[in-house]
Amino acid sequence: MACRQFDQAADAINLPENLRDRTKYPRRCFAVSLPIQRDDGSVTVFEGYRVQHNLSTGPSKGGIRFHQSVTIGEVAALSMWMSWKCSLMGLPYGGAKGGVIVNPTQLSELELERLARRYMQELIPFIGPNTDVPAPDMGTNEKMMGWMMDTYSNHVGHIEPAIVTGKPISLGGSQGRREATGAGVAYLVKKYLEDLKIPVKNATVVIQGFGNVGSEAAVALEAYGAKIIAISDYTGGIYNPKGINIRKAQQYVASQKVLHNFDGGEPIENEELLELECTVLIPAALERVITPDNVRKIKCRILAEAANGPTTYQADKVLEERGDIEVIPDVLCNAGGVTVSYFEWLQNRQNYYWDKVEVMSKLFKILDKAKDSVEAQKRKFGFSRRLAAQTLGIQRVANAKQSRGLFP
Ligand code: NAD
Numbered sequence: 001m002a003c004r005q006f007d008q009a010a011d012a013i014n015l016p017e018n019l020r021d022r023t024k025y026p027r028r029c030f031a032v033s034l035p036i037q038r039d040d041g042s043v044t045v046f047e048g049y050r051v052q053h054n055l056s057t058g059p060s061k062g063g064i065r066f067h068q069s070v071t072i073g074e075v076a077a078l079s080m081w082m083s084w085k086c087s088l089m090g091l092p093y094g095g096a097k098g099g100v101i102v103n104p105t106q107l108s109e110l111e112l113e114r115l116a117r118r119y120m121q122e123l124i125p126f127i128g129p130n131t132d133v134p135a136p137d138m139g140t141n142e143k144m145m146g147w148m149m150d151t152y153s154n155h156v157g158h159i160e161p162a163i164v165t166g167k168p169i170s171l172g173g174s175q176g177r178r179e180a181t182g183a184g185v186a187y188l189v190k191k192y193l194e195d196l197k198i199p200v201k202n203a204t205v206v207i208q209g210f211g212n213v214g215s216e217a218a219v220a221l222e223a224y225g226a227k228i229i230a231i232s233d234y235t236g237g238i239y240n241p242k243g244i245n246i247r248k249a250q251q252y253v254a255s256q257k258v259l260h261n262f263d264g265g266e267p268i269e270n271e272e273l274l275e276l277e278c279t280v281l282i283p284a285a286l287e288r289v290i291t292p293d294n295v296r297k298i299k300c301r302i303l304a305e306a307a308n309g310p311t312t313y314q315a316d317k318v319l320e321e322r323g324d325i326e327v328i329p330d331v332l333c334n335a336g337g338v339t340v341s342y343f344e345w346l347q348n349r350q351n352y353y354w355d356k357v358e359v360m361s362k363l364f365k366i367l368d369k370a371k372d373s374v375e376a377q378k379r380k381f382g383f384s385r386r387l388a389a390q391t392l393g394i395q396r397v398a399n400a401k402q403s404r405g406l407f408p
Pocket of ligand 1: 137139209211212213214232284286287
């Protein structure tokens with residue numbers, strides 16, 4: 001899917017042949033074995049990956065995913081999207097991504113700590129604050145980033161907070177990082193609602209995935225005045241046309257770990273949820289959930305791609321044909337996370353920390369600029385919004401590669 005998107009974008013901007021493959025293929029891929037001791041004394045070997053897609057424009061940057069369906073192909077695709085995203089946002093980074101094949105809900109806290117530390121240990125020769133800087137993604141969180149930072153710091157013999165972002169504030173994490181991705185999604189949704197002249201107070205919102213990104217997007221959109229009518233996680237969804245109390249849902253998930261049996265509305269299946277009539281649909285869980293099977297049934301005005309790659313290539317073609325849904329493509333929509341990760345890395349390197357107001361105002365300024373550049377590109381070439389965003393991201397990486405030249 002990522003390769004097809006790249007080929008289409010490269011054709012659209014006539015990217016010279018001798019730059020195409022260099023810009024497309026990952027620079028480095030690592031596969032690592034991760035043996036950890038289980039609480040019962042046995043040993044399990046997990047399989048982990050890290051793909052550094054582009055190192056031409058700065059250290060590579062990207063999250064680490066703990067999920068049972070991780071594959072090296074998925075990690076490579078996610079690393080490509082990170083390259084275009086960082087480039088589109090004007091951040092001095094290339095793209096990367098990591099993953100471990102594991103269902104984190106089936107490991108104890110101690111086992112997760114051993115796995116997170118072991119993964120970092122295996123990657124130490126290949127990453128660093130100037131080489132590759134990981135962050136959380138699905139199935140990982142700030143606590144794990146803290147363990148990884150501690151593992152790296154112990155290895156080098158001094159504290160090195162800039163090795164990962166998305167850390168706890170007490171270890172040099174940034175104010176606003178936890179909220180950043182969801183807050184950025186909500187901010188862009190508000191801006192696009194304004195463009196469509198739909199008052200945010202009249203907007204109804206459906207969100208798939210109630211983890212870091214989905215729940216923070218819900219909090220921010222509720223604060224803007226929108227009504228969140230459905231939310232879900234891997235155990236199923238909750239639907240309430242009168243609006244769900246998001247704080248209560250967050251408190252429920254904090255204590256129960258899952259949304260299952262939350263009494264804020266009626267239960268609903270994840271597939272049904274995606275087809276609910278609403279103003280804004282936000283997939284904030286896995287990729288490839290909007291498919292040729294359901295794309296004709298979705299009934300929203302805005303599709304805000306908080307997850308990476310939630311719309312398949314074929315489904316995207318149908319959305320273009322339909323023309324009645326404004327898509328905020330993933331590389332723009334969820335870029336608030338990596339942008340505040342960049343702020344965190346900057347603050348770590350300067351040892352000078354900003355307050356949340358400063359973080360958020362700088363974030364919104366960068367999102368505004370990226371949105372404006374995407375809209376200008378869309379108008380200038382008559383591209384879809386996704387193609388506009390991707391061509392901008394790809395062109396800037398290709399320009400950097402061209403300027404650097406090829407090592408003899
Ligand atoms: P998370 O692990 O905190 O939350 C994921 C949520 O999705 C959980 O509520 C989980 O139960 C739910 N989920 C999993 N499988 C599901 C299924 N089959 N159906 C419905 N819900 C399901 O992860 P996150 O950090 O919120 O990431 C979510 C998405 O956002 C991912 O695609 C990730 O790549 C993307 N993203 C995350 C960040 C970030 O800063 N965390 C930044 C950019 C993009």
